[in-house]
Amino acid sequence: MASLAPIVLAAEPTAELLAWAEAIESSEATTLEKARQLATRLGAHPRPDGLTEVGFWTPELSGDVIQPRNILLEVFTPRQAIDPARPEQTVLFHRDYVQLEKQGDYHWGVLSGMRAGGASSIGSLYWLRYLSPDTNAVNIVGDPLASSYPYGVYAPAEVYDLEALQRRRGDLPYYEAMAAAQVPEAEGQAPAPFTVPAPCNILQLHVRTASPNGYLSGLTQLFRTLAGKLRSGESLTPVETNLLGYDAVQLLPTEPTVEMRGGQASDQDFFSLRPDDEGVLDPETEGIVIETGDVRVRLRRPDLQNWGYDVVIFGSAATNPALLESLRPDELVDFVAELHSFPTGPIRLIYDLVYGHADNQAIDLLNGRYLKGPNMYGQDVNHQNPVVRAILLEMQRRKVNTGADGIRIDGGQDFKYFNPLTERVEYDDPYLMAMGDLVQEIGPARWRPFVIYEDGRPWPAEGWEEISTYRDLVELRPESYQWGPLIFAHNTPALHGFWARKWRRVCEKMQFGSRWITGCGNHDTLRRGTQVAATEPINPHLGSTLPEVLANAYDNPAIGALTYGFGPGLPMDFIHCLMRAPWGFFRNTDDRFGVKVVAEEAPGFLDWQLSPEQYRDPDLFPALKQLGFTELEPLRRFLTALAEAIAATDHDLERMALACRSAAPADADGDLPAVDVAWLKAFARSFMEDMHAACNIWRHTDRVQPEQAAYNLALRQFRRSRPWLRDNLAASDDRLDLLTTPSTTIFYGIRRAPQQLPGQAPGQSSAVAVAVALVAHMGGEAMAVRLPELFPELSRELSPEHGGGWSLLLASPGLEISAAQLAGEPILLEDSQALLLEPQQAVLSKAISREK
Template sequence: MPATPPASIELVAGATAELLTWAEAIESSDATTFEKARLLATRLGARGRADGLTEIGFWTPELSTGVIQPKNIVLEVFTPRQAIDPALADQEVRFRRDYVQLEKQGDYHWGVLRGLQLGNREIIGSLYWLRYLSPETNAVCIVGDCLGTSFPYGVYAPAELYDLESLQSTRADLAYFQTHNENPTVVPAPRNILQLHIKTASPNGYLSGLTTLFRELGRKLSRGENLSPAETNFLGYDAVQLLPTEPTVEYRGGRPHEDGFFSLRDGDEERLDPETEGIVSESATVRVQLRRPDLQNWGYDVVIFAGAATNPALLETLRPDELVDFIATLHTFPTGPIRLIYDLVYGHADNQAIDLLNGRFLKGPNMYGQDVNHQNPVVRAILLEMQRRKVNTGADGIRIDGGQDFKFFNPISGRVEYDDPYLLAMGDLVQEIGGDQWRPFVIYEDGRPWPAEGWEEISTYRDLVELRPDSYQWGPLIFAHNTPALKGFWAHKWHRVCEKMQFGSHWITGCGNHDTLRRGTQVDLNEPINHHLGSNLQQVLNNAYDNPAIAALTYGFAPGLPMDFIHCLMRAPWGFFRNTDDRYAVKVVAEEAPGFLDWQVTPELFAEAALFPRIKQLGFAELGQLRRFLALLVETITDTDYDLERMAEHCARAVPVETACIDVFWLKSFARQFMEDVHEACNVWLHADRLQPTQADFNLSLRRFRQARPWLGDNLAPAERLNLLAIPSTTIFYGLRWEPPITMDPSRHGVALVAHMGGETMEVRLQELFPSHCGGWQLLLASPGLELTAVDLAGDAIALSDSQALLLEPLAG
């Protein structure tokens, strides 16, 4: 049961006056507007104080004109009067609703209050937002807390007052932070990274499932128990990078049960009193319909609002503790700490951000939705504070999405320029837990001048590393446009491979990630596909992105920081799916589904009883029938310019679906149910029984190989080489590296790579590939299926097939 709240919530005059005095001193100082905003932002939002009071601050430039009467700007607080079960899909809960008038000072509203309930692991605390009466429309509008740290019922619901100090003081990994030798410690980069999408990498779809998984892995390792291939795929990493965990767009379908996860009864909605021309604001008990958030999204459709919080759909308990528990489990892993990396999206926002943020946050439309106005000094300060609070949950590193999107028109130069100072400032933030300070390591995704014409050939992928030498950037072979399922791909990319060898030590390397695997499903079937990789398209795609030769190159030879995507290792489907879109859902499905079905779904997979149940219930019993309908859908979008009414008419005439009448509602329902089916089908644990132990063991051996040889992460020295042996039908990479200091002394340890990167089987001889080496060879690792004898290594021809590779150590002659 929730703690019994006091009888009412009230503003504490003396404490509020002290807060206003502090804010006024900052506002009247000689600091720059940005410096002032940085200080004020630290006390925006709501936080419980040690004296039991609650401090609240809102940036409200939209309310600063003085047009709105102060009585029509009120803080609305909902405090639970009964226990809330976060596991329930739908429940009606009694809340006590209170109204308090905050103090306005310039562009801000401040207050210190008595009577709010702090949320914790067991209970949901008071929920709050600011309400005001619009003078233009007489509608009662909302100002949400964009810096809130808990939104158990989504971004269209009030924020929750949460006891973060108690959460931080009792976390299980406090000793991990106390190992920092200086304040602030600069966290060093890991040696490899595992990329995870929580909803489809977790056995139960929540962070709690990943916590249980890693605890079980730790237990088995400690006891020396055997691991399954699926479990093996999660081991051997010293960092985990989560796809974005911030709240995303929400489905806004316009029907009563789909308006949101937090819904007041019609009679309890705020309203205008015609006699007083004010908001009716009397404390009373109200009933609120709570729906458990069921958002499914790959994470990049962010609204910026509430970026310090965790998407509630990722939390089984709807409690922030669940995220901290996961981080603590990684930090205390029995074989050594595993670092946690956040993927931060601050370069663009979905159009729903217009509903949630005041107009100063956004500059206007772009290809993703809205440009974020980083140049406004207060917005800039709030975004940095939002990031600081997010990372202060205990993350060790950050990956900044779409660095090329941070740009602005400079009126002084008359050009559009990149906002590199802001990107660098994101990496300068100092975090603190229990008095221990650290600065996370930084990864930038930045393909500038993408999406300008010719970007793929002229991008250097080094702009930000040159400005911040201790940072990392995504390299060209892991950026979005990577299609190793095509014939001759690696020969075509040879110039980029050479760049990686020369100066790739600060590139994130590898082949498979959330972008590239999706890009693989967009390859036109008329393009030259490398069918040596498999007998059907699904096998081709799986073997292209979980490839022994590419892995041997990445882990066993090439410089840089390797990263793997769990869906590639688990050979599980992956795509751009979301049940959070009503307006463009049909269009997104038409664009994504045909390639997804061609490359990732076989008739046998579709026929499995547990998969695609919703689509089957709509009448699509066979994969071929679904493909034909989607082909028609693509055609109608082109013919009607995405006019859903005309599309429905066309589809209804052409495709007899017996279970329903095809209208606009049916099309939207089809799109949503297809996305939800795909989301379920992409969970990696549904595909675990198809894994080959030899492949999982080889990949783990490579990860351990790299961990034992950190010098491989450095750029190639002048005496080291990677060479290309290419004929029209085959591509072979081979090279030799030496452990530093490199003296060419044959007694030094070295690593030789021979990797078949695609095409017909070819015989190679080591003495011909490495004529300057006069000694013998010791086999270090060979890809599954490649069995070599001492005779093979001594001089006989070695037959290498597509994707096979070996790593050797040169022996003294």
């Protein structure tokens, strides 16, 4: 085996780096401006000359208590090939130690000998180690700004050549076209950054359950296959139809998440040194034992299962390695490139960014300046510290620079701080605006992504659902979008009378919803649907079983017609709703509260998402069946006993185990289990991992209804051909009305295109008027309606004797409309049925002229 060149500090380049940093520190810029400049060179950056720049922000090491020789960069360079597909392997690494240069709160260095990772190989891994003066323990400072963590955030980061990745990406023509569209702000000046326009609609995906193989590579292949069929003119399956007709895809967060930390670290870690190889104190020298040479490291492939919102902030510029089949950052860029090269036009990618809160594991990974204290999620993030603020913005810039066109900012209401000047807790709106101001750059293109805010302030105050305006941030940034009230997590359309109770919010949507993200189904609302107690007033017209009710509530023709065919705003669909696949809250990364989470989440998931017949599928829930839960009912009974034990013992795991012993079935070998704390934790993890596998949409393709999939695609095409629908209803001419009884809710209305359509010159008006009318049965018993009674203002002009009439544009599956019904005969509408109509254009023109 060939020897490796030692990793050493390059004196002259390091001196130049220190001089650059010193010039910034001594400048007249503000503290935040200085920090933002310095943040651009934190982390590890391969240089064209083969050297590697390294920078750490280390305020916890800024004093003179720790001797410089006891703060060392530890580098592990692979001596043999690493197979990313293997669940576990032991790999030989060469370990080097280098002392970086300390300057104020930072450590800097330019090194030779570090190996950068690429598309097919893992590069050098690195972190700082220092000797604690308080405990004499050797502690770790990881790099929170790295672009790759192939073995998780508790392992050393990887040196990765991002510049080379950008040069070989497959969508460079997309960025060349973007650069060509940049317009100079003034003659002789550089072009202003391109502003990415908002899409027509959005498809929301969770990578691990939307991908056929559970990785980003599977999504890339999926869209590549779909693109190939479109280019060759092949017919699409109903499942593939559900992926078509979108010009944006939004991924649930793809950043690294929390990891399982219970039990012995060696059993849980993805990167494990032998105890003899860990850094320790040398009692003779009072320094860290330094043994440069070869070491063996046990590597375990990350198998994290999580929605993605349990972030640790650390590593947020990178991709969760559990989403990468190859463990290479290229996998995300390949997916972006596939979307940007789609044959029907580029599909834009939206990242879901979580910077408002952190899991408690962030305490282990970040220095204390990053965090302010506990909250209901874990920890509040200290955005007010200027260096933290700068680093978080730099993390975001690097992440989005993988090629995203838009960003969704999660939980805007979480960005709060105490203002000592006003002595009030205030929202950090300047930071939220700064997130939308960042400029991205790939090749010749410079752009600002479009911005979506999720903000429900004053959440979590009592009554926030009714108090929130959902407009605070779009009023500050008018070109942005904000999640509207009809797509927020508290919506439960499976309940009887839901849409009648939401009428006020529906009216608000029509009045000023043009900057709202609209729709009904997403990752939050579908999960919320499973939390509805079966004893509540369920709408029985949606189905004969709870799974049918849930599927029809969230993949609903009437809601689709309202969202896509009539209402303003930017629609978003969740793939699990379209596929009618199971969905729930899952994570296999929680050893402390995992049992409690399962007790809370599992009963609703089983009631609303699975039938006993589906549970018997031999491919579903194998781990639970191995524990003895071969049928659904015994599992439900055990979960009931578990929930009762939690309530009776206040989550005392020892006492809970005793209380649940009699409810546990015999395992697959016929033996009664010894139910103890370890068994309860194993049960909880088995349930979560089985549930995660059951939520993969490709296990449930038989649930897709071809007629419904075709109708949904027709709705998407309908809206795309009428871009004016995204605007608010005109106050004078347009309306949406409610027809309601104790048992039925009907929405009906009409809206007209503006007289000057997009693309027309100022003052140029349409030769003919365009209008869309909606009649939608939003829930309850069947009701007969007559079009002349719903639209009396048009009844005369639309009568046969005046040569007018209604044209049927689109009807929901199963709804057949005759010419006589269009002329005024009764139309019997059943729950969830809807139709979109157009009055004959010449007649509408007369009606508009008379109104004027």
